[in-house]
Amino acid sequence: MPIVRTVAELRARVAAWREQGERIALVPTMGALHAGHISLVEAGRQRAERVVATVFVNPRQFGPNEDLDRYPRDEAGDAARLAAAGCDLLFAPGVEAIYPPGFATQVRVTGLSERLCGAARPGHFDGVATVVTKLLNQARADIALFGEKDWQQLAIIRRLALDLDIPTEIAGCPIVRDADGLALSSRNAYLDAGERERAVALPRALQTAAAAIGAGRPVDAVLAEAKAALVAAGFGPVDYITLSGADDLEPMTGLDRPARLLAAAWMGRTRLIDNVAVTGTGAY
Numbered sequence: 001m002p003i004v005r006t007v008a009e010l011r012a013r014v015a016a017w018r019e020q021g022e023r024i025a026l027v028p029t030m031g032a033l034h035a036g037h038i039s040l041v042e043a044g045r046q047r048a049e050r051v052v053a054t055v056f057v058n059p060r061q062f063g064p065n066e067d068l069d070r071y072p073r074d075e076a077g078d079a080a081r082l083a084a085a086g087c088d089l090l091f092a093p094g095v096e097a098i099y100p101p102g103f104a105t106q107v108r109v110t111g112l113s114e115r116l117c118g119a120a121r122p123g124h125f126d127g128v129a130t131v132v133t134k135l136l137n138q139a140r141a142d143i144a145l146f147g148e149k150d151w152q153q154l155a156i157i158r159r160l161a162l163d164l165d166i167p168t169e170i171a172g173c174p175i176v177r178d179a180d181g182l183a184l185s186s187r188n189a190y191l192d193a194g195e196r197e198r199a200v201a202l203p204r205a206l207q208t209a210a211a212a213i214g215a216g217r218p219v220d221a222v223l224a225e226a227k228a229a230l231v232a233a234g235f236g237p238v239d240y241i242t243l244s245g246a247d248d249l250e251p252m253t254g255l256d257r258p259a260r261l262l263a264a265a266w267m268g269r270t271r272l273i274d275n276v277a278v279t280g281t282g283a284y
């Protein structure tokens with residue numbers, strides 16, 4: 001699998017495939033690839049003849065006290081995993097290829113970016129929106145695939161593609177979980193053995209709460225119980241655990257439209273996020 005580092009090389013490869021009438025799928029990542037990312041490549045292969053993955057640890061989506069420097073990096077391992085999954089091309093640009101000197105533009109999706117993780121990580125989603133807009137414009141793929149684990153990110157990317165008339169279809173793919181239910185994440189590598197064991201309380205609390213809300217129990221009480229369960233399991237602080245509209249991410253107190261239960265909480269020095277769908281009987 002070839003690796004290219006410039007936008008010109010990326011575009012030349014994509015153009016050659018397009019001339020042959022082939023569809024192109026894009027899988028943007030920050031590397032440290034796990035089975036969740038590979039499921040995106042596999043989904044891309046179902047939807048297009050060619051799959052391009054990108055690996056770029058985007059400095060603009062890390063806050064000043066976040067983990068940019070210690071974010072796991074393993075390009076050779078990532079490339080091997082992508083090749084084994086049938087990926088056709090890896091675009092792994094350096095920072096200067098994405099943000100050349102004089103770069104002065106920022107994409108901000110207002111509203112959606114300020115809630116939930118946006119409240120705890122100011123500027124994070126502006127960095128995500130800016131780099132994803134660039135990657136979509138650079139690759140001009142037919143479809144781009146993102147994991148549903150980053151549900152808020154996915155909602156923001158859908159919005160920006162719509163608002164900026166980007167013709168690439170944005171597709172969400174189901175969360176991939178370890179056998180005990182913990183959602184796969186590159187940041188799970190930061191957990192020590194004890195933290196990793198306790199972290200399973202996050203998907204469990206979400207599943208329990210989703211079932212209770214789906215069965216008609218009052219949302220506030222259920223969320224308070226879920227938060228208490230997380231704290232009892234060793235999480236803290238809990239940045240949020242909330243029932244939100246699946247598309248608008250506005251808080252909900254009842255099931256009047258498609259809903260998502262989302263949470264972010266700290267296990268030691270590691271901030272974990274997760275989310276599940278909530279469905280009720282005849283709710284809407």
Ligand code: PAF
Binds near residue numbers: 153
């Ligand atoms: O989800 C990620 O890995 C990143 O936020 C993304 C979408 C690749 C943008 O840097």
